[in-house]
Amino acid sequence: KLLTARQESLVLYHKLAAMKPFTLTDPARHRLRRFQQALVDYLALGPFEVYQALEEQPADSPYHQARELARQLYTRIACTTQAALAFHDRYDGDLSEPALAQLDQALSQLGESLATRIELEDRILAAVNKTQTRIAA
Numbered sequence: 001k002l003l004t005a006r007q008e009s010l011v012l013y014h015k016l017a018a019m020k021p022f023t024l025t026d027p028a029r030h031r032l033r034r035f036q037q038a039l040v041d042y043l044a045l046g047p048f049e050v051y052q053a054l055e056e057q058p059a060d061s062p063y064h065q066a067r068e069l070a071r072q073l074y075t076r077i078a079c080t081t082q083a084a085l086a087f088h089d090r091y092d093g094d095l096s097e098p099a100l101a102q103l104d105q106a107l108s109q110l111g112e113s114l115a116t117r118i119e120l121e122d123r124i125l126a127a128v129n130k131t132q133t134r135i136a137a
Contacts, residue, residue, distance in 0.1 A: 066130075
């Protein structure tokens with residue numbers, strides 16, 4: 001689910017970013033709303049699907065290395081969550097011309113934050129997959 005939600009968010013991100021220059025048209029507003037909803041859905045899945053599942057593993061679980069990695073990276077991932085939620089809050093509700101004028105820069109900053117998040121999540125998922133491969137062998 002996490003990877004599917006991530007993919008949907010990235011596709012909508014790129015579609016939104018391609019709408020430059022940004023205007024107060026209905027298609028732009030609709031695309032922004034769809035992206036924001038997909039983004040929130042994606043952000044929510046990490047803690048619930050990955051981190052919580054790892055935390056629920058017993059101490060002697062084969063997934064202990066993945067759990068420890070997730071714990072180490074969680075603060076950095078949480079920072080990316082805060083950046084994404086700040087973007088969401090800024091562009092939620094009525095859009096003004098000044099806000100739209102800064103949307104390109106805000107999307108760029110959000111894109112950097114999402115790239116960091118994806119890299120960190122991929123490290124955790126790789127650790128989980130490595131453990132699953134080891135268990136299956």
